[in-house]
Amino acid sequence: MARAPILIGIDAGTSVMKSVAFTTDGEQIAVAARKNSYVCVEDGGVEQDMTATWADAVATLQDLTAQLGHRAAAIVAVAITGQGDGTWLIDAGGKPVGPAWLWLDARGGCIARDFAASERHHAHYKHTGTGINTCQQSVQMLVMKQRHPEQLTRATTAFHCKDWLYFNMTGVRATDPSEASFTFGDFRTRRYSDAVIANLGLCDEARLLPPIVDGRTQSHPLTREIADLTGLPDGVPVVLGYVDIVATGVGSGLVGETPGTGCSILGSTGVHMRHVRSADDVVLNSMRSGYVMPLPTGDGLVQFQSNMAATLNIDWIVGLAWKFLQSEGVERDRGQLMAHLDDRVLAARAVSAIYHPYISEAGERGPFMEPLARAQFTGLHQAASFDDLMRAVFEGLAFAARDCFEGAGGVPPAITLTGGAARSRAMRLFLASALGCPVRNVEREEAGAAGAAMIAAVSCGIYGSIEECTAVWTRDRLSEPTLPDAALAPLYDEAFGLYRDIREQLPPIWTRLAALHDLANRAGRAD
Secondary structure (H helix, E strand, O other): OOOOOEEEEEEEOOOEEEEEEEEOOOOEEEEEEEEOOOEEEHHHEEEEOHHHHHHHHHHHHHHHHHHHHHHHHHEEEEEEEEOOOOEEEEOOOOOEOOOEEOOOOOOOHHHHHHHHOOOHHHHHHHHHOOOOOOOOHHHHHHHHHHHOHHHHHHOOEEEOHHHHHHHHHHOOOOEOHHHHHHHHEEOOOOEEOHHHHHHHOOOHHHHHOOOEOOOOOOOEEOOHHHHHHHOOOOOOEEEEOOOHHHHHHHHOOOOOOOOOOEEEEEOOOEEEEEEEOOHHHOOOOOOOOOEEEEOOOOOOEEEEEEEOOOHHHHHHHHHHHHHHHHHOOOOOOHHHHHHOHHHHHHHOOOOOOEEEOOOOOOOEOOOOOEOOOOOEEEOOOOOOOHHHHHHHHHHHHHHHHHHHHHHOOOOOOOEEEEOHHHHOHHHHHHHHHHHOOOEEEEOOOOHHHHHHHHHHHHHOOOOOOHHHHHHHHOOOOEOOOEOOOOOHHHHHHHHHHHHHHHHHHOHHHHHHHHHHHHHHHHHHHHO
16 A cells, blocks of 8 residues: 655754654644754854754654654655755865854844945845845855955855755755845845845855755755665655745745735744735835745745844743742742743733833844844833733734834734744734734644645645645644734724834934943953
């Protein structure tokens, strides 16, 4: 009897590497994961060991094929997605030039800020639909030109994370249309743009950009060496998926039958995206911020804004409570503190303070680019409890989502929600009430890996299109909608106006604060 075909999706995240097995109708049947790590270096650098990342991918595939046993022979395709931005350089022999620079890297803050303030940014944004920021490979290359030119001299190819894994599995140097066009290209053509590259001042580095491969229509076979190493079938097609944000949107039903569908990912970062039918429907904003990326469809695009920090804000404030208890000799599991969070937040006072969730050391990138942006509470008062502050953090994330959607062309008529915060009843209610639209939870744990596998399903001819695949893969995998609360919605509408008014007044304050911190640091070193 013929075995039912199996699709594998690899999702190479910043902190976790996952390989997931799916049936052709989207049922998740096995998963293997490995924690990976990164290191922070001086001047705001954040790096990851490329060899270790590949070893993590191999380990998850070995675990996965062991779980599948004899069914591993039925694997018909492997697709790869992963963390976006960043710079993963290899030499002529295919070896890493050094550690990868991750999207978290803040070394390009001044360069990005200066570029964003120049007239060159207008031309860049017109082509890419994407505002310049510290995370991008283009900015990181500019930093390397100034400070580490030897790395660029030794390099022959500049990858992103998933491209590096694809190279190791197939021997092919390539990137996908989403990574290529939003950084160095034009969203209308889905190709590199000589005008964009020249405007960035990276003509000499254009030699490093790999060919663009669209996984919908092209794949490469797994090498025998890697098949023997992982237990995957020899020669199985390997599909280079789109970047993780696009893949997660696809796996969450973004490309469905309803025009203008939206999706929010509330993980460590926040991503707020809407499905755009064609380039003619893209809405570029006056702040020159956000991203426009191709979808794995005919003319479809995704337009989105991304917060540098979403659940990182929750981790921060819960961490304060946990550390305080520890300092007082009270042993509490951090997970226990999170367990009852929803009930406490829902019972707390609404809009006790306004919180701007810019907790990341890299500042903010959506719906504005400002490396110096920092978080703050406005309106604290003596009666405010810890639960009130926690609710303000949740509300701040909902207001930030609305700020992002409005910067990406408007709030969609309905939202699907995924990421760690999607499990929170309070977060879903606050988000629905702040956006004024229904929010449905994606009841799928591995949306990114699923999106990559869906691209492979189209590439293999199992489905004729992503839309056709979406109809099957998201069926019965979306929750009942959380609707806006009739009392909260008008309150949050007013509060959001205040949130945005405050945010627009903050840039000069952040500049002065950064100068003050720099002065304090110099004084500390002098001591």
